[in-house]
Amino acid sequence: MTSRYYFYLSYGHSVRLRADDRPDTDHWAGQLFNELSAEVAKLVKVDPVTPVGYYDDLVNPMTDWKSTLSGVLSVTDVFVALYSPGYFNKSWPLRERASFTGRFGDAAAAEQFVLPVLWVPWPRWEHEAERAAALRLGARVPEYAEEGLQAMARLAMYRRQYRTVVQRLAKDIVAAAAIAPRPAPPAVAIDEIEIEPARSTEIQFTVGVLAPSRTDRPSGRTAAPYGPTPRSWNPYRGVQKFPVAEYVANVAERLGQPARIADRATDLSHLGDGAALVLIDPWLAGTTAGRQRLRELAERLPAWATVLLVADHEDPEYATRGARLHQAVTATLTAAGVALSRITLIVDIARLVDRLPSIIDTACTVYRKNAPVFLPKGADRALPRIAGGEGSDA
Missing domain, CATH: 3.40.50 (Rossmann fold)
Structure with a gap:
């Protein structure tokens, strides 16, 4: 592992429908990671092959993800969160975020090192604080608020706007990394974090x-x-x-x-x-x-x-x-x-x-x-009847 990463990219993984499938979210998150790494490397004037960032697709499948990522998050300056409905409905990305922010003692201290991105838009009335924070990255780029960065990456018509946002994000990463604490406090072990997603779609x-x-x-x-x-x-x-x-x-x-x-x-x-x-x-x-x-x-x-x-x-x-x-x-x-x-x-x-x-x-x-459906205790097990029809008083 390198001694330092400028950023860690966190996102909600997609569901695979086939063994050989690589879903859209995973593909476009990987593309963003590569482009963002190149921009950060250019800004800090290091060789393009030098690792400046990390995301979990880089973890060797034969190793323990939790242990590896806890170590990575301990030596990472900035946490880039690709917010989407799936991000808030899955415990894994939320645990990554909590592992990183737990290094700083309080939310206010951690906030300056968490850079949220509007990856896939969601209803305005949900996660309002996170939405407002993510929208700041796309100021004066209306397509960002309307479509989200993933759609901008996919559509050629938004390529110029997409590049603008990526370059802006890279500059924000470098600026935040410049004031990151040294030595970096260790991240909380992912194994020790229990988080209930805001609207869980998970099953045991x-x-x-x-x-x-x-x-x-x-x-x-x-x-x-x-x-x-x-x-x-x-x-x-x-x-x-x-x-x-x-x-x-x-x-x-x-x-x-x-x-x-x-x-x-x-x-x-x-x-x-x-x-x-x-x-x-x-x-x-x-x-x-x-x-x-x-x-x-x-x-x-x-x-x-x-x-x-x-x-x-x-x-x-x-x-x-x-x-x-x-x-x-x-x-x-x-x-x-x-x-x-x-x-x-x-x-x-x-x-x-x-x-x-x-x-x-x-x-x-x-x-x-x-799976069997269990009715709540005391629920009426009789099937509802529709009023009206032959023999009805209605």
Whole structure:
């Protein structure tokens, strides 16, 4: 990591509809980041390849996002927030902002180092203070207030106005960075921040884990992928430094879903509380106790939950036993009534990284379509009747 960044770019991630999709918000945020970096580098007279800014697309997928970004925010002078309806409806960007502003002790001190941008307009009566602050950047550029900077980036007819706003933003970054405190106070760890979005569209996302621990792995299985608990399991230890369940939970949170990890029988009983994705190590089927855990899972698995069998085809033991065991897992689950269409096999970390956002989005969509609707206590369960018609007194 560099010793200092002039700015950090924060935005609300889009939902991916396909594994190979890169949604508009993510694409145009990336373009703005590159153009803004070039402008800042020019103003401070450094080589264009010198990192002057950061945004979370630069985080290596194999690392812990929360830890990395907490470190980045600790050495960043200015926080650039791309405000949109999605920004305020997701906890992840709000937690990034709170992590940064928490460095300064009070809101007034932090305000001069937070530069808001009207990225996508929203109704005037919502988040009025944030809207007024974001509009200051586009003074005398009417298209900015009407369309927002993302639309200006997309449309060639606004290219001149877009460049004006980007150059103005770069100058504001450099000016604010010049008075940033030295040494920079550390950011509050993102893990320690709990924020309720202004109008939450989030649902609880549970990452279930069924894997052996180091002490109860199958006979002859290497201990390297395992730890003291099932949630410590890391099948891709050669390229990823932290457990696969932590990685999945991080991705879910970046997509706007509060995530928790469940790896004990008591925790797994809460899979029905929201969207659920269950990660299974095929080696679980290598012991009698493991096969029993699979049967118990199948009995309590809600109809909307997705199952992901995760293995590493480069593991020398996969070819000899792992492939057969993943078939045993599938057979156990389907025999207990879990549809084959709900079970996905991933045996390559690159494929996991590529497909995971769409898998998470699909799991949330399936939950919204299939989860039971609970009436409030005391609600009338009788369906309403329409007055009038034959036999009516109306």
